[in-house]
Amino acid sequence: MSLIVTPFGPRSTAMEVVAGVDLSGRAAIVTGASSGIGLETVRALATTGARVVLAVRDVEAGGRAAEEIAASVEGACLEVRELDLADVRSVDRFVAGWDGPLRLLVNNAGVMESPLRRTPQGWELQFATNHLGHFALAVGLHDALAADGAARIVSLSSSGHGASPVHFEDLFFERRPYDPSLAYGQSKTANVLFAVEASRRWAPDGIAANAVMPGGIWTRLQRHWGEERLRATRAAVAADGIAVKSPQQGAATSVLVATSPLLEGIGGRYFEDCREADRVAAITDGLHGVRDYALDPAAARQLWDHALDLLGAARRAG
Template identity: 45%
Template sequence: MQTHNNERTKQTPINSGFGPRTTAQEALGGQKLSGKIAIVTGGYSGLGLETTRVLAEAGATVIVPARTLDKAEASVAGIPGVEIGILDLMNPASIDAFAQRFLESGRPLHILVHSAGIMATPLARDGRGYESQFATNHLGHFQLAARLWPALKQAEGARVVSVSSRGHQFAEVDFNDPNYEHREYDKWMAYGQSKTANALFAVELDKKGKAYGVRAFSVHPGSIMTDLARHLTDDELRAMGAIDEQGERGFKETNDELKTIPEGAATIVWCAANKQLDNKGGVYCENVEIAEAIPADGSLFGKPGVYPWAMDSESAEKLWNLSEDLTGVKFTI
């Protein structure tokens, strides 16, 4: 267990007036987004698709990166102002090519949402040998944001939303062995590490970016039955209450944690565009509110709140340096 620096982000709720039943549409707060440009990874399924829809219907131009164009085009058909581009977060050359195409368009980037992700997958590695959950959920997005940095600065007021999870409570980042080269692989610990990394990325990006008007947030959307759960067995889902008596996958009831897709996308949209968060950043949010900081002593595991290791400034800086080393990509800030 690492010690954690006391200098942390200001994890203090702001009494937003929203809550767990708020929908993404409501979380926008009536904001008009005409003239704004957004990129939403994972923007053609689940929470990403709902985020795309709400931002686009508010007037934003939304670029949706996809590995499979046909699937993405079918998903976003009928949503106004959506463009699709080729991107594979496990492929560094694909990330660079996507970002380069966007930069060549000369447009600013007002909203960048890192929504794509994988969860609890069997051990797999990318072409560099990096563990797939860390590579997809964190490193790929780190590289994408680094390459798009000139467009984020150009916006003169941009927000980056990193979709983390309460799963960050499973594990902190193991800086000695982030890619499971020397320890036994555990799919949930690996997922937790990647989600902690998502939160720490927002801490450090916000610190580095605020002088340029770039603010960053991390989000726990809630538990929602989406394609993210495709690698889980029926037994695992049953233990989560995600299979009914008829054997159908899906949450039949909702509570503060179990949400519909419009509710699950609400905190993402809130962080992406709501004016309540103007001049704020570097915080972990859930239930359309800045989350409480809670101790990582096990007593509150699985409860709302953010653990110290996911908002620690020293860990955030350390992860940033590690990510630059692993990707070979530096932010030219």
């Protein structure tokens, strides 16, 4: 099976890849939409005529983002709704409040390499937010996505998935020492596995799901690194000549996978730099390629069933 390429590349912007796309009358949801890549994803989708919902934990920040986008995109149709992906009850409230078909679900929000924190269910925060919250959201919105007839889900992963497969025997670091990088890595692997299994299960419903790697971008995602590590990393990136993307360029792959006619009916794949990524044995440059374990259909099925069990237990416990 040949890899998918497009006319766009690593320096393309979200506005460039969405030019000419018409989503008038369609609905889209972008999580984590108040800053960075999420904000630029909303801005680009707003130009298509879609009604875009900014699903955010901080409603005030989401409101400021919506006002800023509305000032730059004439006729933008925007709405801000509260969503805390680490809280199953918040996800369920969001789903219960949704009405009508849904064309696009962009699972953009994320936490990276945070100190060890646990949800009330005892779930490690990165896995709970990056995967389980988005999983609950997508499953809850399945009927709305199916009602559209040509819906797409974009699951934001990262080259950080190369740090770890999903460790089903100890998802939440209850027996092994907590490592922020490994925790982030397995959550990003889970984002890819979700796209693989969602596409397998939901393709008959007209739903396609793919995972994307935005690229190397400086955003609030690195806020847990600390000043010393951030300075050292910036210096190393500059010394190595690595091209850092702007948020507008970082949003391009998400927007392309969400909207491009070239990708109609395509699902279960991992994209970077506006093309399908190569499978690699290791992500040697820290940015490019997808590991085989992230696309493993057996692991994808296992993760899906395990996530359903975890969410079911959480809801029964109240």
